[in-house]
Amino acid sequence: MYKNYKLIFKLAWLNVWRRKARGVLVVLMIGVSMSVMLGIQGLYDGMTNHMIDSTLRSDSGEISIYAPSHRLHQSLKYHIKDTTSIIQKLSHIEQIKATAQRIKVTGLVSTARKSSMAKLIGIDIAQEKKFGDFEKFIIDGKWNTQENYALIGKKLAKTMKLSVGSRVIFSSQNLEGDLTSISLRIKGIVQTTNPAIDDMALFVSLAKSQEFAGLQAGDSTQIALRIDPKANLVQTKEMITTLLPNEDIYTWLELYPALEQMQEMMKVFNGISFFIVMLVVLIGIMGVMLVSILERLREFGILLAIGQPYRNMRLQVIIEALILGLGGYLMGAILGGAVLYYMKIYGLDLSAFSDGLEEFGMASTIYATIKSAYFSTTLIAIILASLLSVILPIRRLKKLNPIEVIQGD
Amino acid sequence: MVQLKQVHKYFHKDTGKEVHALDNISLDIEDGEFSVITGTSGCGKTTLLNAIGALDRVDSGEILIGTEDITMLDEAQRSTLRLEKIGFVFQAYNLIPVLSVEENIGFIMRLRGFDDKVIAQRVKEVAQILEIDNRLKAMPTQLSGGQQQRVAVARAVAAKPALVLADEPTANLDSKNSEHLMKMMKSLNEIEKTTIVFASHDDYVVELSRRQIILSDGHVVSD
Known part of the structure; x- marks a missing residue:
């Protein structure tokens, strides 16, 4: 044969x-x-x-933690307390590879001629670097935590006709509901291709955002987590939910269904x-x-x-x-x-x-x-x-x- | 070795007319014969040869090769029978164009699973008898008509079948090549005792054959 x-x-x-x-x-x-x-x-x-x-690198990670009702009301009143202790607890879950705590405040950004809706995002640059290699999103200028410096989303900069060196006023309500403003010098432009960031974001240091929002050190509005790609996302979410029963936990699929x-x-x-x-x-x-x-x-x-x-x-x-x-x-x-x-x-x-x-x-x-x-x-x-x-x-x-x-x- | 008993074969023409192609044929072909089935065109030579070669079915009668009645075999069994017991030479040489002369001659032996060494030796042996041993590496298209027909004969006899059936093997050859081919086939018959049956109306083939079976309108009129 x-x-x-x-x-x-x-x-x-x-x-x-x-x-x-x-x-x-x-x-x-x-x-x-x-x-x-x-x-x-x-x-x-x-x-x-x-x-x-x-999107995962610039915002949600695979899983994000919010205070209950925060996503519904977008109010600073609903914020996470004692973030450091939560991050400490999460460090025992081996599927979690990186964490980033953020404070997001929605408000109005203005120049002498224009104004637009914007979101002040307070970040810890060291965490963000590990979380999503944040510095690679900066297409012009550089990150600077000193003074009232900020990075701005590319689309927002274009809308507002801003460039590195421009000055803007960001206004919003703080935790107490009082109207408050901060003058920021643009030190860099960020492009993530995530419209939620590029169209709206003004990045400042975590400390600056806490001060602006009237929050305490250790408070935040979002804790984003990077999960091991080999891990089962649903199971990991369940583990986190068990660990943090008083917080709202979302996967990126729930946050960005589109x-x-x-x-x-x-x-x-x-x-x-x-x-x-x-x-x-x-x-x-x-x-x-x-x-x-x-x-x-x-x-x-x-x-x-x-x-x-x-x-x-x-x-x-x-x-x-x-x-x-x-x-x-x-x-x-x-x-x-x-x-x-x-x-x-x-x-x-x-x-x-x-x-x-x-x-x-x-x-x-x-x-x-x-x-x-x-x-x-x-x-x-x-x-x-x-x-x-x-x-x-x-x-x-x-x-x-x-x-x-x-x-x- | 081959026995035909009261074989009948009918063809149904498009006009609705029935032609009695083989009419009560009974024949015995012995081992080592060098015979020809001859007659005028349309007398049933090829039909008879195809029936003996298990290529065509008959309507009644028996055809025994050895003790096996081939009319009772299904298509797969007929195919195996043709492969193992019968060698065919056709009017057109019908070599496999993509294989060399050597590979064409050894083709049936390969299908039957002979060992490479046995095939090589046998190909050489048959090629020498048929005087094509100097063209073994050539492709069929590089050969003359006479040479191609000798390769076809070599292919038919290489695996030492019980019976070789040759249908008008000289029809496409000139007289010189026809004579040459017939002499070679005669040598094969004498040296290897191969049983060869021709269907031909070529005078030279008829003359050289030891037995002439003459057909007319499907009848054997002379044997």
Whole structure:
């Protein structure tokens, strides 16, 4: 039997390359369409992942803790007390990799000519660095905790026509309900691609925000947590809820449901492009296999006549389709891998559309994601497409009567 | 070795007319025979050869190869029988274009699972008898018609089948190549005692054969 397999494989291989141009064209067609598909998948996922990543890093983390009713009323009255002790308790949960305590106060930012709604966010830069590499969000200027310095979201700076060195007044109500203002010098501009930050944020030091809001040291309005990516988010939330029964605990999916919907939508887009490419592969291989079998009906008839079992010929046809499919896959994987690698490192520059993209919280340069699942799923799909593509040719072979061929001599 | 008992075969034409292609054929073909089935065009030579070769079914009668009645076999069994017991030579050479001469000759032996060394030795042996041993590495398209038909013969006999059936093997050859091929096949029959049955109306084939079975309208009129 072994020798038969070797012979069948040899016949399949030689027949695939019998018409080299045709074989190469099919392999090219599969390879190029697969690499385009991989590129699209990587970019879609890269775009979504980037949005999720920047949102988690700049704001919610995977899990956020709020005082009860804070999210409903957005009032400083509902704040977390003794944050240090809570963080100490949380440090025993090994799934938690980083924490960031923040104070957020909604108010009005004004210049001599303009005013806009804004959010003063007090942060501890050391915590934020570990939490989300905050300094990478600063696109102009730098962080400075001294004096009344602030960082401003890019979109807010644009709306307010502000740049580094500008001065603004932020006004809001403090804990007691009194109207209070603070004059801030802009020391830097922050771009996170999270619209909640870029459109609204004025970052100041935690101490400054506590002083402004009339809160005590150790008070905060949000504790954001970074969770081990391998950990189960729901289970971790349950653990935290047990530990802190008097606080409100939210996962990022609850805080940003639109991001989850976007993730689902991208999966659908990826599924559609995957289906289209696989259909092209199926039709491509089927067309070539059908023509190739019809051209060689005489040869197959003679082989049947001299005693070649039908199952051998069926296997030969399947191997021929698999050679084409896997050849295309190999080419597509190399080409697509290179495209993905390039776009992972250098990204796809869409700065010409940056204004529009930023409206939707997207970066102007999209970096691709590379997942091994792209390659394994495509491999399985191409094998399936190759197998499906030979159904018609094999049905034709099954009906072949060697006598028809011999009488045609 | 091959026995036909009261074999009948009918063809149903599109016009609705029924043609009696084989009419009560009874024959015995012994081991080592070098026979020809001959007759005018349309007399049933090829139909008879196809029936003996388990390529075509008959409507009644028995065809025994050894002790096995091949009319009772299903398609898979007929395929196995053809592979193991019968060698075919067709009018068109029908070599496998992607395989070399050597691989074409050894093809059936490979299908039957012979050892590589045995195949190599046997291919060389048959190629020498058929005088194509200097073209073993060539591809079929690099050979003349006569050479291609000798490769087809070599392929048919290499696995030492019980019976070789040759349907008009000289029809596409000129007289010189026809004579050459027939002499080679005669040598094979004498050296290896291969049973060879031709279907041919070529005078030279008829003349060289030791037994002539003449058909007319599906009947054996002379044996």
